[in-house]
Amino acid sequence: MNTVLKCNKMTMKFGGLTAVNEFSVEIPEKEIFGLIGPNGAGKTTVFNMITGNLQPTSGMIYFYDKPIVGLKPYQVVSLGMARTFQNIRLFTNLSVLENVLTGFHHKLKYNLLDTILRLPRFSKNEKIMTEMAMDLLESVNLQDKANHKASELPYGDRRKVEIARALATGPKMLLLDEPAAGMNPQETMSLMYFIEEIRDKFDLTILLIEHDMKFVMSLCKTIAVLDHGVKIAEGKPEEVQKNPDVIRAYLGDINA
Amino acid sequence: MNTTLILQQLFNGLALGSLYGLIAIGYTMVYGVIRLINFAHGDVMMVGTYIAILAVSVLLLPWWAAFLLTIFATAFVGVVIDKIAYKPLRNASRISSLITAIGVSFFLENLFLVIFGGVPKSFPIPALFSGTLHIKGVILPVISIIVPIVALAFLAILMYILHNTKYGIAMRALSLDMDTTRLMGANVDAIISFVFAIGSSLAAAGGIFWALKYPSINPLMGIMPGLKAFAAAVLGGIGSVPGAAIGGFIIGIVEILAVALFPPLAGYKDAFAFLLLIFVLLFKPTGIMGEDLERGRF
Amino acid sequence: MKRNQILTILSIILLFLFLWYANNNLSAYYIRILNNTAIFLMLAASYNLINGVTGQFSLEPNGFTAIGAYTAAILTLTPAQKEAMFIISPMVPWLQNLHMSFFPALIVAGIVTAIVGFLLGFPVFRVRGDYLAIVTLGFGLTIRVVSNNTISITNGPLGLKGIENYTNLWWTWGFAVVTLIIIMRLINSEFGRAMKAVRDDEDAAIAMGINTFKIKMIAFVTSAFFEGVAGGLLAHLITTISPTLFTFFLTFNLLIIIVIGGLGSMTGTAIATILVVWGSEILRFVEQPMHIFNFTIPGIPGMRMVIFSILLIVIMIFAREGIMGQKEFSWDSLFKLFKTKKVANK
Ligand SMILES: Nc1ncnc2c1ncn2[C@@H]1O[C@H](COP(=O)(O)OP(=O)(O)OP(=O)(O)O)[C@@H](O)[C@H]1O
Ligand SMILES: [Mg+2]
Numbered sequence: 001m002n003t004v005l006k007c008n009k010m011t012m013k014f015g016g017l018t019a020v021n022e023f024s025v026e027i028p029e030k031e032i033f034g035l036i037g038p039n040g041a042g043k044t045t046v047f048n049m050i051t052g053n054l055q056p057t058s059g060m061i062y063f064y065d066k067p068i069v070g071l072k073p074y075q076v077v078s079l080g081m082a083r084t085f086q087n088i089r090l091f092t093n094l095s096v097l098e099n100v101l102t103g104f105h106h107k108l109k110y111n112l113l114d115t116i117l118r119l120p121r122f123s124k125n126e127k128i129m130t131e132m133a134m135d136l137l138e139s140v141n142l143q144d145k146a147n148h149k150a151s152e153l154p155y156g157d158r159r160k161v162e163i164a165r166a167l168a169t170g171p172k173m174l175l176l177d178e179p180a181a182g183m184n185p186q187e188t189m190s191l192m193y194f195i196e197e198i199r200d201k202f203d204l205t206i207l208l209i210e211h212d213m214k215f216v217m218s219l220c221k222t223i224a225v226l227d228h229g230v231k232i233a234e235g236k237p238e239e240v241q242k243n244p245d246v247i248r249a250y251l252g253d254i255n256a
Numbered sequence: 257m258n259t260t261l262i263l264q265q266l267f268n269g270l271a272l273g274s275l276y277g278l279i280a281i282g283y284t285m286v287y288g289v290i291r292l293i294n295f296a297h298g299d300v301m302m303v304g305t306y307i308a309i310l311a312v313s314v315l316l317l318p319w320w321a322a323f324l325l326t327i328f329a330t331a332f333v334g335v336v337i338d339k340i341a342y343k344p345l346r347n348a349s350r351i352s353s354l355i356t357a358i359g360v361s362f363f364l365e366n367l368f369l370v371i372f373g374g375v376p377k378s379f380p381i382p383a384l385f386s387g388t389l390h391i392k393g394v395i396l397p398v399i400s401i402i403v404p405i406v407a408l409a410f411l412a413i414l415m416y417i418l419h420n421t422k423y424g425i426a427m428r429a430l431s432l433d434m435d436t437t438r439l440m441g442a443n444v445d446a447i448i449s450f451v452f453a454i455g456s457s458l459a460a461a462g463g464i465f466w467a468l469k470y471p472s473i474n475p476l477m478g479i480m481p482g483l484k485a486f487a488a489a490v491l492g493g494i495g496s497v498p499g500a501a502i503g504g505f506i507i508g509i510v511e512i513l514a515v516a517l518f519p520p521l522a523g524y525k526d527a528f529a530f531l532l533l534i535f536v537l538l539f540k541p542t543g544i545m546g547e548d549l550e551r552g553r554f
Numbered sequence: 555m556k557r558n559q560i561l562t563i564l565s566i567i568l569l570f571l572f573l574w575y576a577n578n579n580l581s582a583y584y585i586r587i588l589n590n591t592a593i594f595l596m597l598a599a600s601y602n603l604i605n606g607v608t609g610q611f612s613l614e615p616n617g618f619t620a621i622g623a624y625t626a627a628i629l630t631l632t633p634a635q636k637e638a639m640f641i642i643s644p645m646v647p648w649l650q651n652l653h654m655s656f657f658p659a660l661i662v663a664g665i666v667t668a669i670v671g672f673l674l675g676f677p678v679f680r681v682r683g684d685y686l687a688i689v690t691l692g693f694g695l696t697i698r699v700v701s702n703n704t705i706s707i708t709n710g711p712l713g714l715k716g717i718e719n720y721t722n723l724w725w726t727w728g729f730a731v732v733t734l735i736i737i738m739r740l741i742n743s744e745f746g747r748a749m750k751a752v753r754d755d756e757d758a759a760i761a762m763g764i765n766t767f768k769i770k771m772i773a774f775v776t777s778a779f780f781e782g783v784a785g786g787l788l789a790h791l792i793t794t795i796s797p798t799l800f801t802f803f804l805t806f807n808l809l810i811i812i813v814i815g816g817l818g819s820m821t822g823t824a825i826a827t828i829l830v831v832w833g834s835e836i837l838r839f840v841e842q843p844m845h846i847f848n849f850t851i852p853g854i855p856g857m858r859m860v861i862f863s864i865l866l867i868v869i870m871i872f873a874r875e876g877i878m879g880q881k882e883f884s885w886d887s888l889f890k891l892f893k894t895k896k897v898a899n900k
Contacts, residue, residue, distance in 0.1 A: 051761060077763030089758035091751045093818075093880055101744065102751045106763030108744050112772065115743040116736050122743065129744070169763050293684050295691070344871045354611045354687055355813060356870045362806055363863035370856045483692050490685070523703040530692040534677050537689070541681035 002029045003065075004173055004205040005050070010059035012045050012229075019045045021229040022059065027173075027222075032199060032206045034220035034237075036213075038249060042229040043209045044086055047175050050207075051083050052076040063173070078106045082171035084162045086178045086209070092151035096142060096161050099150050100133040103168025136164045139198070156187055163194075167202060174198075176208040180215050188212060192219050217241065225249065260393045265516040266509065271400035271469065273508020274407030278462035279485035280492065280500035281414065282334075282455025288431035288495040289451050291350065295357040296337060297459060298482015299364040302475060304330040304460030305379065305467045306368065312380050319382040326464060327457045334456025335449045343445070368475035376474040379467035403465045410458060411501050418497065423450055431495055484511075484529035491536045493546020502544060507532060558885040566731060573723045585723065587835060589791055592726035595827045596733045596784040597804075598811040599820055600777040603737055605809075606817035606880075607746065608773040609753025611687045614671070615808050617694035618778050620800035621670055622663040622785025624701065624708055627717045627795055628652070629659035635716055642712065643705045656720040660729075660786040667782025668775045675774045679767045682756070686774075694802060701797040713796025714789075721791040729787060733780045738820055738882075740776065749773050750818070803859065807834070810862055813869055814876050822878030834858065 009022040020042040027033045035043050048054040050061055052073040061069050068076055082103075091099050114122040137143045140160040145153065150161060159179060166174060179195070180188045192215060199206055210216045216223060217237040225233040225240060227249040233240050240246055279301055286294045307329050311322035341360050345353040387398045418424035426442045427450065438444050466481060467473050485500075488507045492499025507529055515522050536543060576588060597615055604612050628636075628649055636645050644650070654662065674693060678686045701708040708714070740746055748769045751759040760766050789795050811830045815822025837858050869876065 053757065053761065072765075073760045074763045074765050077761065082763075083761055085758065085761075089755050089761075091754040091758065093754050094747065094750055098747050098750075102747055102759070102762050102764065105744055105748055106765075110744075112740075112745065115745060116739055118739060126743070165762060291684075293688055295687075341867055341871070348874060349609070350684065351605065351609055351611045351817070352870055352874055354684060355809065356867055358613070358687075358806070358809065359863050359866035359870065362802075363860065363867065366856050366859040366863060370854055370860055479695065483688070483695060486688055487692070524699060526699045527696045530689075530696045533689060533692060534674075537677040537681055537685060 003027065004029050004031075004063070005207065006062040006065075007046075007050070008060040008062070010046070010049055010061060011057045012042070012049055012054060013057045018229050020049070020056075020226075023226070023229075023231050025224055025231070025234070027205060027207060029205055030199065030203065031222065032195065032208065032220050034216040034223040035207060035209045035226060036211070036216055036223060037226035041226040043226055044177055045229075046226070047083060047177055047207075047209065050076075051081060051175065074106060077169050077171075080170065080172035081175065082166035082169045082173075083175040084159075084166050084177055084179060086181070088155075088158050088162055090150040090158055090161055090165070092149070094150055095147050096137065096150055096153065097130070097133055097146040099161055100136055100165050100168050101129055103165045103170075104129050104132070106169065133164075133168060136167055137161075139167075139201075140164045140194075155182055159183070159191075163198075167198065171202075171204065173205045173207065176206065176210075178209050178211060180210055180212045188215055191215075195219060261516070262513075263394050264396065265512050267394075267396050267400050269509030269512035270505065271403040271508070272512055273505035274404045274501075275462045275466050275469070275504070276481065276485045276488045276508050277501040277504025278407050278410065278458045278465075279481055280488040280504045281411075281497055282459045283486050284489040284492070284494055284497060284500040285427075285451045285455050287489070289427065289448055290342070290346070290353075292342065292353050292357060293486070294342075294455075295354070295482075296360040296364060297455065298478035298480075298485065299361050300330060300334055300337070300456050300478070301459040301463035301466070301481065302368065302473070302478035303333055303364060304456075304463035305473045305477070306372065307460070308464050308467065309377060309379060309473065319384070323461075323464060327460050330460030330463075331453040331457040334452040334459075338449060338452040343448075365475050365479075372475060374474060374476075376472040379471035379473055381468055381471055385468050397469075399465070399468050403469070406461070406465070407501070410461065411498070414454065414458075414497060417454075423447065427451060480526055487529040487533040487536070489543075490533060490541075491543055493543025496543070496545040499543055499545030561885050569727065569731070573727055577723050586791075587831065588723060589721065589726045591827060591831045592723070592730040593784050593787055593791070594808070594811065594831050595730045595824060596726075596780055596787075598808050598815075598823045598827050599734055599737050600780040600784075601808045602812040602815070602818065602820065602823045603740070603749075604770075604773045604777045606812055606819070606823075607741055607753065608749040608770060610770055610774070611684060612690045612774070612777075613687050613694065613802075613805050613809075614674075614690035614774075614778070615781055616800045616802055616804040617690065617697045618667050618671065618781040619785035619788060619804065620694075620697050620701065620797075621667045622782030623789035623795050623800070624714070624785075625666045625782065626659045626663035626786025627714045627789040628707075629654040629662060630656055630718055630720070630790070631714065631716070639712075639715060640706070640709050642710055645709075646706050649707060656718075656725075656790065660783050663786035664779040664783040667785070668779040671775045671778025672771065675771050679770045679774075691802075694800070694805065698797050698800070708797070711797060713794060713799075715794045717789055717793045717795070719790060719793050721787050726787055726791075729783060733783075734820060734824070737776070737780075740772075741820070745769065745772060753818070806859075806862065806866075810866055812876075813866060816876030816878035816880060818880040819876070819878035819882055821881070821883040822876055825877055834862075837861065 003026050005027040007023055007025045009024055010020060011022055012020040023046060035046065037043050045054065049056045052071050056069060060067060063079055063081060068079065091102065109125045110121045134143055134146065137146055140163065142157060142160055145157065150158065153161065180191055183191060195206065198204060220237060222235065223237055223240045224231055225246050232245045232249060233243045279297065282297050283294060286292055304326055308322055308326040311317045311325045312319065317325060337360055341356050342353055345356055385399045385402065389396045389398060389401065418428060426447050430444060430447055484507055485504065488503035489500045491506060492503030511525055511528050514528060515525050576585065601615055604610050629652060632653060633651050636650050674689060678689050702711050748764045751764060752766050752769055756766055807830065811826045812823055814829065815826030841855050841857055
């Protein structure tokens with residue numbers, strides 16, 4: 001099977017702190033891949049390097065065999081990689097619909113002149129984009145709240161809008177940073193189905209960070225475990241679960 | 257141009273640079289802890305010189321007492337500005353506090369224009385500071401020697417505070433991560449006040465020396481030095497105290513030497529800082545000593 | 555859809571009918587204030603685009619109107635006028651002989667200012683952070699230094715005199731309306747959404763595929779263009795310009811306007827422009843001597859600015875939303891308002 005994402009000895013240092021140390025991973029097409037680890041292990045930092053929000057101190061990242069280190073985040077997006085944030089970052093003063101529309105930005109089909117003169121190309125593409133955005137909102141069941149301000153939504157809905165917005169960018173790969181955080185067991189369940197559903201519907205490869213073990217174990221085919229910036233295990237959920245290093249990392253975390 | 261002249265100008269540049277450095281430290285520290293460009297900082301320096309004038313000519317204090325009074329009074333002014341104008345906006349969007357800072361700056365300038373008028377006041381210079389020294393043919397105003405020495409002394413004291421006292425260490429922690437520092441039980445508000453106090457008192461010292469060197473003061477005198485000091489802070493690396501001092505020295509020396517070497521540029525000397533600021537942003541936006549404080553956190 | 559367009563066109567016609575009436579019946583004093591209102595409206599709308607909509611704090615208007623004013627004035631002055639005026643040092647020859655009529659001169663003024671905006675924005679937008687404000691503030695101070703010293707271009711401290719008084723109500727309000735339409739169209743497009751996204755959360759915007767550098771640049775250069783044109787209009791209204799004319803006070807006035815109206819709302823900007831321009835005419839009294847009963851309180855020059863700056867701080871602390879927040883007027887919401895009122899009356 002094709003490798004979608006390949007990280008090779010990716011390292012991130014913040015001053016004296018090595019947040020991620022020589023992290024390597026290969027993620028095959030259409031897989032749902034889990035990244036777990038105790039707090040502060042460096043998981044989000046891995047995401048930030050992959051998406052271009054941080055430039056790795058050293059190491060290489062390939063997306064469909066194309067090196068992407070050094071690209072700006074918006075360039076990485078246009079290659080087909082989208083993400084959500086651990087602490088939900090919607091555009092709070094925009095409506096739900098407008099939030100999703102921003103996802104289409106990088107493939108915008110009209111220019112400034114079309115905009116100022118309101119040429120047919122403008123109206124046509126605005127209409128198409130709005131329809132597509134409404135479709136996406138429908139798939140997360142939020143079509144009724146399209147005109148609400150994002151900041152007015154309840155927490156769970158915001159997560160969904162964030163995912164819809166990421167999907168709007170037309171990704172081949174989706175990075176989800178703790179998508180189930182703050183959800184009750186029921187919501188978590190339906191999120192699980194939802195993730196599988198969008199994987200199939202949009203042909204996605206998914207890399208996700210999650211603390212909810214049940215969630216990760218039942219959703220992901222492969223799991224990598226990060227502790228203090230180092231990958232200490234990788235494999236099938238049941239293998240990882242039994243790995244003594246992993247158990248130690250998590251117990252150590254609880255004792256600390 | 258001969259070497260003695262160049263040496264002389266170098267000293268003048270050093271003196272001017274220490275003034276910029278003293279003011280720049282206030283910018284850099286405030287930016288470090290609350291990420292605010294305190295546009296009113298140059299005007300706080302102006303307020304300091306007026307306090308000094310009043311202390312000398314109305315209260316009839318001896319110069320050293322006037323100096324001390326000015327430092328403490330200006331520190332107080334800085335803290336009050338923060339408490340009234342900036343603190344209520346700590347959690348608002350960044351643009352709100354920037355707009356307020358501009359408002360405070362404009363307020364101070366115009367309030368002092370209304371009270372004291374726009375006519376420059378002359379600053380009384382104590383005899384101690386007014387002489388000149390002749391060393392091997394190099395003629396130096398005493399003030400040009402005192403200023404760098406005092407500035408360096410202040411810098412040394414400040415570095416000691418930052419690295420060896422509880423407040424100083426908390427202050428540095430704050431500039432790295434406000435939330436964590438708050439979680440660790442530090443009194444963030446007290447630290448921020450402390451930063452404003454230190455920054456303003458250094459600006460006051462800078463203002464007094466400024467007035468001793470260019471003894472004509474007016475309510476708009478803080479604008480240009482303020483801008484140049486900010487350029488110095490960015491050049492040195494915003495957030496870094498020694499960086500601000502170094503940036504100040506560089507801008508002071510460049511300004512004086514450029515005019516000395518190319519006299520037709522004299523009219524443009526106030527444009528140098530601006531050009532330098534643009535160059536720094538283009539080629540080394542993190543400055544000489546700076547870390548990238550703007551790195552996003554997710 | 556159609557209905558709203560007709561209503562908009564009708565109100566613009568109504569506005570120009572009023573201007574026609576004003577032009578024929580009002581005194582020169584009121585016409586001047588009407589002209590000022592239009593120019594300020596142009597400036598404030600442009601200024602709000604970069605500050606309120608895109609969220610990039612900037613202090614450019616005084617510097618940029620200066621560039622526009624000088625450019626347009628140099629272009630419309632005749633070679634003979636320039637030769638007579640430049641007495642310290644003659645004008646550089648290629649500018650000396652350059653001559654244009656009013657409209658192209660205004661457009662060139664806008665373009666030149668837009669280019670300056672691009673050059674200033676380039677170093678600033680590549681780095682994150684709040685450097686735009688300090689760079690534009692510094693630019694405003696520097697442009698003054700430069701225009702004082704480049705005597706063979708700007709005539710130095712003597713300034714330019716005898717600029718033809720082309721600007722009238724039609725020009726000012728014509729440009730003000732066009733500016734507002736273009737800016738509104740920009741805001742109501744993907745470009746505008748991206749600008750607001752940058753304002754709300756720059757990291758998220760960039761992670762959603764928005765080239766934030768480009769978006770900020772579009773906002774800033776657009777603002778610069780219209781500020782340049784407004785500067786040109788201003789020069790041909792007051793007919794004499796000099797380096798000391800374009801002080802920070804202009805920028806400060808505009809800042810007050812967009813803050814009172816609501817950062818990000820063009821409707822608010824329009825309301826606040828009228829309030830501030832007319833209000834500051836009224837506020838002139840604080841600078842004049844006052845007679846109350848038998849006492850005479852001497853006028854306090856500069857007091858207006860003190861009041862303005864206190865006003866700005868108080869609004870920022872207690873009423874950050876201004877009049878409109880980020881909301882805009884729309885015909886639909888107006889009709890809705892009437893409908894709900896009717897329902898309430900029943
Ligand atoms: N921009 C940054 N600058 C400095 N240090 C950072 C930055 N981002 C992360 N760190 C540090 O790197 C380490 C790893 O952080 P990271 O956010 O990647 O952890 P995480 O595994 O996502 O943790 P959590 O489960 O709490 O989200 C932490 O010690 C954090 O403080
Ligand atoms: Mg994380």
